[in-house]
Amino acid sequence: MLFKRFMALLHTRNKEFIRDRSSLGWNIIMPVLIVAGFAFAFSGDIGEQFKVGILNQAEASDASKKFLSLKHIDFYQVDDQEKAVIKVQRHQVDMLLDAKNQQYWVNSESPSGYLVEKILLTDDDEKFQKQTVSGKQIRYLDWVVPGILSMNMMFSALFGVGFVIVRYRKNGMLKRLKATPITAFEYLSAQIVSRMILIMIVTAFVFYGTHLFVDFAMYGSHLSLFLVFALGALSMISLGLVVAARITSEEMAGGLLNLFSWPMMFFSGVWFSLEGAAPAMQMIAEVFPLTHVTAAARSIMVDGAGLLDVSYHLLVLTGQSIVFLLFGSWFFKWD
Amino acid sequence: MTPALLQIKNLVKHYSNVQAVNGIDITLDSGICFGLLGPNGAGKTTTVEILEGINEATSGEILYKGKPLGDTFRKEAGIMFQSTALQDFITVRETLQMFADFYPVQADLDDLIKRCNLTEYLDQDNRQLSGGQRQRLLLAIALVNEPDIIFLDEPTTGLDPQARRNFWNLINDIKAEGKTIVLTTHYMDEAYTLCDEIAIMDHGKIIAQGTPKALLKANFNDVILQLPDTEIMDLEHLPFTVHKRKGHIEITTSDVDEVVSLLIENNISLAHLQIRSRTLDDLFLELTGKELRV
Numbered sequence A: 001m002l003f004k005r006f007m008a009l010l011h012t013r014n015k016e017f018i019r020d021r022s023s024l025g026w027n028i029i030m031p032v033l034i035v036a037g038f039a040f041a042f043s044g045d046i047g048e049q050f051k052v053g054i055l056n057q058a059e060a061s062d063a064s065k066k067f068l069s070l071k072h073i074d075f076y077q078v079d080d081q082e083k084a085v086i087k088v089q090r091h092q093v094d095m096l097l098d099a100k101n102q103q104y105w106v107n108s109e110s111p112s113g114y115l116v117e118k119i120l121l122t123d124d125d126e127k128f129q130k131q132t133v134s135g136k137q138i139r140y141l142d143w144v145v146p147g148i149l150s151m152n153m154m155f156s157a158l159f160g161v162g163f164v165i166v167r168y169r170k171n172g173m174l175k176r177l178k179a180t181p182i183t184a185f186e187y188l189s190a191q192i193v194s195r196m197i198l199i200m201i202v203t204a205f206v207f208y209g210t211h212l213f214v215d216f217a218m219y220g221s222h223l224s225l226f227l228v229f230a231l232g233a234l235s236m237i238s239l240g241l242v243v244a245a246r247i248t249s250e251e252m253a254g255g256l257l258n259l260f261s262w263p264m265m266f267f268s269g270v271w272f273s274l275e276g277a278a279p280a281m282q283m284i285a286e287v288f289p290l291t292h293v294t295a296a297a298r299s300i301m302v303d304g305a306g307l308l309d310v311s312y313h314l315l316v317l318t319g320q321s322i323v324f325l326l327f328g329s330w331f332f333k334w335d
Numbered sequence B: 001m002t003p004a005l006l007q008i009k010n011l012v013k014h015y016s017n018v019q020a021v022n023g024i025d026i027t028l029d030s031g032i033c034f035g036l037l038g039p040n041g042a043g044k045t046t047t048v049e050i051l052e053g054i055n056e057a058t059s060g061e062i063l064y065k066g067k068p069l070g071d072t073f074r075k076e077a078g079i080m081f082q083s084t085a086l087q088d089f090i091t092v093r094e095t096l097q098m099f100a101d102f103y104p105v106q107a108d109l110d111d112l113i114k115r116c117n118l119t120e121y122l123d124q125d126n127r128q129l130s131g132g133q134r135q136r137l138l139l140a141i142a143l144v145n146e147p148d149i150i151f152l153d154e155p156t157t158g159l160d161p162q163a164r165r166n167f168w169n170l171i172n173d174i175k176a177e178g179k180t181i182v183l184t185t186h187y188m189d190e191a192y193t194l195c196d197e198i199a200i201m202d203h204g205k206i207i208a209q210g211t212p213k214a215l216l217k218a219n220f221n222d223v224i225l226q227l228p229d230t231e232i233m234d235l236e237h238l239p240f241t242v243h244k245r246k247g248h249i250e251i252t253t254s255d256v257d258e259v260v261s262l263l264i265e266n267n268i269s270l271a272h273l274q275i276r277s278r279t280l281d282d283l284f285l286e287l288t289g290k291e292l293r294v
Helices: A002-019 A021-041 A062-068 A081-089 A111-120 A140-170 A173-178 A184-213 A222-244 A250-267 A279-287 A289-303 A311-331 B044-052 B071-076 B092-101 B109-115 B131-143 B161-176 B188-194 B212-219 B256-265 B280-288
Strands: A050-055 A073-078 A095-098 A103-107 A129-133 B006-015 B018-028 B033-037 B059-064 B077-080 B149-153 B180-184 B197-202 B205-210 B223-228 B242-245 B248-253 B274-277
Touching: A002 A021, A002 A184, A002 B092, A021 A140, A021 A184, A050 A081, A050 A111, A073 A081, A081 A095, A081 A103, A081 A129, A095 A111, A103 A111, A140 A173, A140 A184, A140 A222, A140 A250, A140 A289, A184 A222, A184 A311, A222 A250, A222 A289, A222 A311, A250 A279, A250 A289, A279 A289, A289 A311, B006 B044, B018 B044, B018 B205, B033 B044, B033 B188, B044 B149, B044 B180, B059 B071, B071 B077, B077 B131, B092 B109, B092 B131, B109 B131, B131 B149, B131 B161, B161 B180, B161 B188, B180 B188, B188 B280, B197 B212, B197 B280, B205 B212, B205 B280, B212 B280, B223 B256, B248 B256
Parallel strands: A050 A073, A050 A095, A103 A129, B033 B180, B033 B197, B077 B149, B149 B180
Antiparallel strands: A095 A103, B006 B018, B006 B059, B197 B205, B223 B248, B223 B274, B242 B248
16 A cells, blocks of 8 residues: 555656656756856866976975976876876876976876977986876866766755745645545655656666767776765755745745755866865865765766775765665655 | 533633634434534634644543544545645646545545536636635545545635535535535625524624524524615604615514604605515624624
């Protein structure tokens, strides 16, 4: 009986979403447009400036100091050599220089790396030791696509569930359901599963549809990515339930959902890396589910990581889902 | 002895500083249509919501078939709220099927659709239904589980006269099946036509209860005579109370013969004389007063 009631709610909610053409269309079109926009915007050279990461800048040798005094090169301080080398491999940085030990890393496949190396070695070739790395270029587009997919999922999860529940509460639909044998658990489960199915279908559609005409990186397993997105969707839908658990005003719900979604959109590493961000911001970002979905999806798509590599993010998302679900169900009111 | 279908004992509901329901007792037997009447703010909606199980009483006891409200009640009760939103983009047929799937016992949907005159609108989106069609769908939803008891909260509010009469016929059909109906309404003619028993609530208490005819008989032993006001120029010298109304006057009396004789003696034409009995409207105003309630 429980399953029959659950399925009745699930089917009806799915039909409602699919028949709402404008909402469905927007859910699909928006992320496609964003990805296409980025593909177009970053299809050419980003800029003329070279980018060089510097290790041990404070203890730079005289030869290094001379190089560091050059104009039109973007020098930035690096603390983690391992991470910086990966960036050289991905062409995100043209060169990594250990200013104290006079050692440098360039990507043998990078034209910019080749040019900046020539500038470094203008005076005396013997002063710097070369370390060659190789790796395919990771463009900003490759880097940003996992974040856009995750972000689109976040909006669909938060507003698609949170807003809908508040609307039903306000117009009395939930009150009518309360007068039936339906339990809150059955109702909320149907909402979650319905939205998860729809998010996964829409995300798959956007992923493969966009991939047809925009060549972004996907080195990992599709199944692993599916699992990350499924867990991420569950976590963010559950967050939507928490927001919608008692509110009766759509305006209030909209405000609260924006309060959650906007900081997540900007401070979850969707658009820019949080590596150099202030520790406080990094701590806040750690709380956001979007941070973990984006990071895990990016690792799989860009680095070809496996589930074990992203297990920390999966664990956090699972924990958040459980906490949000329990709290949302406990706090839920029909009217 | 078979217990009453629904028994309410000393029901009380307080909101922060308002006593919405103040110790009411009602016993409902199977197969009757029970009307709960009262001005706005009298406590009838709160009472009905507690009976429907969607609001909790502060104190008191409600027994359904001799047992506290619970799963059995939810499965055997049909509820029609005054205003219920239905899901957008879903058809009438799908809405009925969804609600039917919530219950272990389901009515024959084809038969229900026919009885509620929904055949023509089955594939129509809920959003496109007119007021009358929508109310009939909400009634069908209330009947989808073959309920033993049906709560109808102001079911004809906002409907045109034809749609109201049509709805009354549907309710009479349900009554004929022996189902118990709890009806709240602001229309006294509706209560008089449909209800076997009524209770009038005010300030959270039941102030009158019984069959409509018995209540009228107990409260009134007079009738009202109506005459066009052009017929009587001087009202002062007549030895009975006269109320001026718009376009006519009303004389309330328990002795029609005496009044008619006096009117003839005063050469007042009786050509347009109308005599009407007291109605539930009169009783309602008599018991609850005429001041505006908000």
